[in-house]
Structures are given as C-alpha cells and as structure tokens.
Amino acid sequence: MDFFEHQAAARRKTKLLIFYFLCAVILIVVALNFALWGLFNVSGFTTNNEGQGIPLSQWFKESWFYYITFGSIALIILGSLYRWISLADGGKAVARMVNGREILPDTNDLLERRLLNVVEEMSIASGTSVPTVYVMDQEDAINAFVAGIESADTVMVVTRGALEQLTRQELQGVVAHEFSHIFNADMKINVRLISILAGILILGQAGYFMMRAFRYGGTTRSSKESGGAVVAVLLIGLSVYAIGSIGLFFGRLIKAAISRQREFLADASAIQYARDNEGLAGAFIKIQRQSSLLNNSHAEETSHMCIAEPIKLSFNSLATHPPIEKRLSAIMPRWRQFKDQKDQEAERKAEQKIREMERHQEKAKAGAEDKGFDIGGLADTVGKPTTMHMHAAGELLMALPAIITDAAHGHHSSSHAMHLVFALLLSDHGQVDESSLKAIEAVYGAESSERILELASHITKDQRQLRLAILDLAMPSLRRLSKAERQQFFGLLRKLIHQDSHVSRFEYVLYCLIHKNLVGSGQQSQKSITRFSKVESELQLLLSTVIHASGQTQETKEEVFQQVFDGFSANQVKLLDEKFDAEAFHQALSKLRRLSPMLKKPLLNGLEEAIEQDGVVKHQEIELLRAIAECLDCPIPPIIDSAQKKAADLANS
Secondary structure, X not given: OOHHHHHHHHHHHHHHHHHHHHHHHHHHHHHHHHHHHHHHHHHOOOEOOOOOEOOHHHHOOOHHHHHHHHHHHHHHHHHHHHHHHHOOOOHHHHHHHOOOEXXXXXXXXXXXXXXXXXHHHHHHHHOOOOOEEEEEOOOOOOOEEEEOOOHHHOEEEEEHHHHHHOOHHHHHHHHHHHHHHXXXXXXXXXXXXXXXXXHHHHHHHHHHHHHHHHHHHHHHOOOHHHHHHHHHHHHHHHHHHHHHHHHHHHHHHHXXXXXXXXXXXXXXXXXXXXXXXXXXXXXXXXXXXXOOOOOOOOOOOOOOOOOOOOOOOOOHHHOOOOOHHHHHHHHOOOHHHHOOOOHHHHHHHHHHHHHHHHHHHHHHHHHOOOOOEEOOOHHHHOOOOOHHHHHHHHHHHHHOOHHHHHHHOXXXXXXXXXXXXXXXXXXXXXXXXXXXXXXXXXXXXXHHHHHHHHHHHOOOHHXXXXXXXXXXXXXXXXXXXXHHHHHHHHHHHHHHHXXXXXXXXXHHHHHHHHHHHHOOOOOOOOOOEOOHHHHHHHHHHXXXXXXXXXXXXXXXXXXXXXXXXXXXXXXXXXXXXXXXOHHHHHHHHHHHOOEOHHHHHHHHHHHHHHHHOOOOOOHHHHHHHHHHHHHOOOOOOOOEEHHHHHHHHHHHO
8 A cells, every 4th residue: 555545545544433422422322321311210310290200211201311312412513522622732732732842943952952853854754844742741651653734733642761771773663653654644633533533522521520520529418308309410421421432432443443553554564764674573462561651631531642552551452563573573573582682783783884884875866966866756655755765855954054054053043933934935046136135134134135145155056956855954943933033024025025026936935835834724624626637728828837847849848738737638738838837736636636645646647757758857857757746745755866776875885
C-alpha cells in the first residue's frame, strides 16, 4: 500500500469511525434505559396504577424513557461538540491539553537540540515543513505522538523521558514512526477521535458528579417530598456512572479497532524510511524495560495517538497498541539477541556514519561537474523518504551557512526568521531591489533592512537548491509570531510581491508554502472529485505552467503538453500562453486538491513526465513542483542532484 492508498483508506476509516460512534451511542442509550428500568422497579420508585412495577414494554411509553434517551444523547453530543471546539487549533490545542512545552528553535538544551535536528532532517528528507515540537517535562516515561488537522498546526510531542533515555539512533526511529502517521493520514483521525469519544466518556463523569451531589447534599434532606428525588438522583447517578464505564469500554474498543493495525503499519514504515530497524527496536526495548505510562490526566483521551500504551489496562484486548514483543518480532525477528547489545555501540556507529558522509560529501562536491537532478518515480516517494533522501537532507543542513541557520532558528528573536523570508524573496531577482529595501526599512527599520541584505548575500545562485530547505527550517520560528506580527508580516510580503505588478513562480511558491503552513488551506471538507473530466481546465492550466517553467522551445512544449494531457483526457486541449497568472493557478490548485487520493498519483506522474521530457530538471521546476505537491497534500522528498546521489551511494557502500 503506497501513500495514495493510505490516504484513501484513511477516508474510509473516518466513515467507519462515525459508524462505530453511532453504534456505541445506540448501545449506551439502550443499556442506560434497561439499567434504570430495572433499578426503578427494584426500588419501587416507579409503579403502575395497581402499585406494581412497570413492564419493560410499558417503559417506552413512560416520560422517564424520553428524559433518559434524549438527555443522554444531548449530553453525548454536547460533550463531543465541546471537545471538538476546544481542539479547533488542531495539534497545538492537543499539545496544550497534555501540558506540553514548545521547544524553541534556538534552544540551548543539548537534548532538545538533538531532537530538533532529527525532526529537521526527517522533514527535509520527506519534503514536509518542520512541525512544531513540544516536550512533556513532567513525564519520565518514554512516549511520543504527533497531532494536527493539517500542516499548519502539526505538532510532535515527546516526553522528557524519551529525550533523556533514548540515543540519537533510537530517537530517529521514534521520529520516523511518528512521521509515518503524518504520511498515512492518521493525525486528523486521531484528533477527531478525541472529540468523538469525549461525548461517550462524559456520561461516566456526569454519574460521578451526581453521586457526589447526593453524598454531600442528599443526606441533609429528610422530608418525604424530597426523599423520592434523592433516591432518583442516586439511582440515576449510579446507573449513569455504570453506563459511563460501559462507554469507556466502547471508547477503548473503538480506539483499539482504529489504531492497533496502524501501529504495525507505522512501525514498518519507520523502518522503510530510516532503512534501520535497530533505532526503533532499541526504543521499544527501553520502553519494555522501563515504562511508557503517562501521569497526565488526559492520557486516556490521547492513548491512541502515542507510540506506546500510555495507560494501564486490565484487558490487553482493549489496548490501542499491540504488545511490544509482537512489534519487536515484526521489525526484528532476532530482537532478543539485539537486546543484549550496548547502546554505546549504536551511538558510535551513528557518529561514524556522519563523519563518513561529510568526507564523501566533500569528495562528491569536488568531482561533480554536472548539476542534473533525478526525479524518477516521484509519486512512489511521496510519504516514503529513503536513506538517500536522509543523506541529502543531512547534506543540505551542513551546506547552510551558520548565519542562515541562526536566522532560521530565530536566535534571539522570531523576527530573524522573517528577515530570512524577505532575503529569500530578494534572492529571486538576482540583484537587490532598492525599492524593496526601502519598503522593508519603512516597516521594520534600517537595521532590519541591513540584516536582510546581509542574509540575501549568502543565498547565491549556486545555492538555489537550498531555498526550500531554508524555508522549512524557518517555519517553526514563524509560527511563534503573534497575530499582529503575522498580519504585518503577510502585509509587507504581499506588497513586495506585487510591487512590480507581476508575481513570479518563485514568489508564488514562497507565499503559498508560508501561508499554508502558518494559516492553513482554509478549505472546508468537500466532496472528493473522482474523475479527471471534471477538472480538465484546471489540469490544462497546471500542466501548461509546469511545462513553461522548463524553458524548452515552443514546439517541444506543445508536443510534451499534448502527450501528457492525453493521459488525462481524450479531448483536444491546447497549451496555454506562458504568462503566469498566480491567482488563476492557485484557484486551479485549490480545486485539484479535492481529487481523490488515487487520482493524485497519476497527476504527479504526469507532472514528472512533463518535467523530464527534455532530460534536464531545473531548480525553478523543482520549486514549483514542491508547491504543487504541498497544496495537493502530497509531500515530496527533496530532489536528489548527481553530487548528492554520489555521496549517498558512497556512504551506503
């Protein structure tokens, strides 16, 4: 199953989740009515005209039946709705819920810095923006999870125990596991699952409070008039509390049904991404020896999101995760022998590999004369970064000047990340635009303008392949901007882009990626498009834009366009004019985003074919392709150039 099949399966699981929820609500309501009918009859609280208990068939005509049925349904819906609203911010809301602390990009904590480096490498290797990283400082156990509704609010949460007890290699295995949940579209389901189950779990809480009310207030009432009400409250409280336990059972059952197999899949995907089973296996062994149990009050709600079981269960059949032993056997059949190896050996091996890669990088740079790029099998790499991509990401990070990485990480101020974005924008023109500098100076002052000019001087023509990596690194710092700072930032960015009355392809790419990762897509859930015939005009515009970015002759462009477009439609459609219309292009992408996952794969294959027709893949084509893939929610790993490929091959030899 590839990335696109996982996306399609995730949509089916969302529908299945709703079905499970409805079944659970029906069963809970039925059980609650049955329990209260029995308790009321036993206590004599409800009788017919003859002083006898009410038969079950008659219960459905009683007012109590309607009170209990509609009251419990309303309580469940309100509980789910409340949690749904409270988690509107997606991943950040979940991180705050579990008392996570954001790890700032310029942190001086070595353990936190190591984690950020691993996350950055995986992000660049997979073609996704760097998620905001949080740490649960009060948790000594080893655990982690990712949360988010879309890329703009994606977070990764790691316990302090994981930071302190895992080696870099083991941490890389955990991060790879969590990234697989991002690629497999598990994040959105996980966040929604918290909201849906909140309504079911609230019944138990309601019963608890009703019994507390009876305990502290019910005993003071002695009149006959109030005695019946007290008994009713007690009976209802006991029943609701009992049914709440049943709700908890159903909730755990739903989570187990949704998440258990996905954990096996995430484990396997992590091994595929990192090409190393020792890291994840080592992490699981340490979890087995120590603990993954969380003390957080929301551990129950987030249990299905964690890499390992965070709560203690009486019945393993209700666990959201398979047993550690089974997961170890799946990824490393001889894990018991591996268990005896020293963690220090793995650490030394990882450090040695980094040093070898650095040496091979220098050799490759010295001997490489061409700068060709290889994008073969692009669609197959979506959500599946390889060892080669990890090496490429490491090379990109090492190739960045210190002044660039410091600015991206927001040393001393998040404004430095903004400076970096403006420097990236200025780098597209080849020479410094004085009017742009004056506009920047008018908003942020002369010192900021000079800083931006200095940063732009380090982003040369020979480093165009680094621009998207630089932007990815800056994203966490940009997310820390306040609402007012963000509005001012976007306002100036739009002004600089539009001041020449023309939006270039790179300007669009830059703005598109920043806006999607800071603001989100802004699109509500809409019905999927299942046929290319419904988006022919959008395909025409998209394909024309990509082909024009190649710089081929007009005749060649027309031939390539017709050849590729024939794969989508039998209609005769012509290549559009070369002029780039950013607004029309964005509207087309917004509609194509609604394509079903299984149609996005041939679309990416078609774009790959169009780009590779002339045998030369240029930087502007790569950048445009990255923006397209990002808007389609199909993150692509970095495109490998010949020098990087040679270095990776040498490092693996």
